[in-house]
Amino acid sequence: MIWGVILLSGVVTFSTRFLPLSGLMPRQLPKLVQNGLQYVSIAVLTPIVVNAVLINQAKDIAWDDNPKIFAALIALLIALISKSIVLTLMVGLAVIWLFELIF
Amino acid sequence: MPLQIGVFPFGLAFGILGVESGLSQLQTLLLSSIVFAGASQIVFAQLTSTMTPASIIIGTVGIVNLRHVLYGISLSEYLRDLPLRWRLVLAYLITDESFAVSYKRFSEEKKTTSMHYHLLGSGLTLWFSWQIATFLGIFVGHFVPESLNLEFAIPLTFIAIIAISIKDKPRLTVFLISALMAIILKDLPWNLWIIGSALIAISAGVLFSNLRKRTQ
Known part of the structure; x- marks a missing residue:
């Protein structure tokens, strides 16, 4: 069962990559669709981040005693300034480690 | 490298x-x-x-x-x-x-x-x-x-990708709305919060950028 889901996910993923190169798709998509596609990355990644940082296993919002919120905000700031994934990773992890050390 | x-x-x-x-x-x-x-x-x-x-x-x-x-x-x-x-x-x-x-x-x-x-x-x-x-x-x-x-490397990587992608006001709108929707929709069954937040935020982005073009 799980193998089937893995294979189908692979097929779906490959289709999103190959379709535009297949020659089967019109070269110019409707403006509305093109426009919408530009927002997909932000629109899917942001909820995943918010969920990973803010929501606990009981599906409650974890405000208290949650160093991830602080680390994520610092990381966001660093990313906005530096535009570097590597630097964002290093600073974000360093902040979490610092919290672990101090508290 | x-x-x-x-x-x-x-x-x-x-x-x-x-x-x-x-x-x-x-x-x-x-x-x-x-x-x-x-x-x-x-x-x-x-x-x-x-x-x-x-x-x-x-x-x-x-x-x-x-x-x-x-x-x-x-x-x-x-x-x-x-x-x-x-x-x-x-x-x-x-x-x-x-x-x-x-x-x-x-x-x-x-x-x-x-x-x-x-x-x-x-x-x-x-x-x-x-x-x-x-x-x-x-x-x-x-x-x-x-x-x-x-x-934690996973959300951190995404944070970097998001920050690099926020280049204009429509994208900032998509960011804010999808973050808000992730909280509002967190209790939806079957983890539908991902699809739900994404679709609402994308629609908001399209709407926002079209309204902006019209008023310019």
Whole structure:
């Protein structure tokens, strides 16, 4: 069962990559669709981040005693300034480690 | 070079997460080669561990990967005349990272008949780094102390990608709305918060950018 889901996910993923190169798709998509596609990355990644940082296993919002919120905000700031994934990773992890050390 | 460095902690974290979320070692490893798309593999692991129906898992993976269509459209200008076998291989290797470096190269330099080798190179480099990192995450991951919070590399990588993508007001709107919706919709069954937040935020972005054009 799980193998089937893995294979189908692979097929779906490959289709999103190959379709535009297949020659089967019109070269110019409707403006509305093109426009919408530009927002997909932000629109899917942001909820995943918010969920990973803010929501606990009981599906409650974890405000208290949650160093991830602080680390994520610092990381966001660093990313906005530096535009570097590597630097964002290093600073974000360093902040979490610092919290672990101090508290 | 920076390609591999950036992707390595992410792949490592995925390897650990995959096994932790109940996938077998082989399933985790083959997800990296069959699907080969970081964000959707993370979602896959998360959703399978919370008993989400198969159709929702596949649908969510599809939505997460829709961005590839945009990459493909941009790349098709350079790749559409290649033989089918080339297009099949190169399509499989399209990722955020390989697209970013190769498209930059394509659009800055003169068209040549061998330029697609650049995408093959960046894609394969990334592919091998991803497989090795996943492998290490699966088999060596449990030696990494929990206090290192290596899994936090996943949201951190996404934060960086998001921050780099917020280039204008419509994208900022999409960011804020999707963040808000993730909280509002958190209790939806079957983890529908991912699809729900994404679709609402995308619609808001389209609406916002059209309204802005009309008033300008």
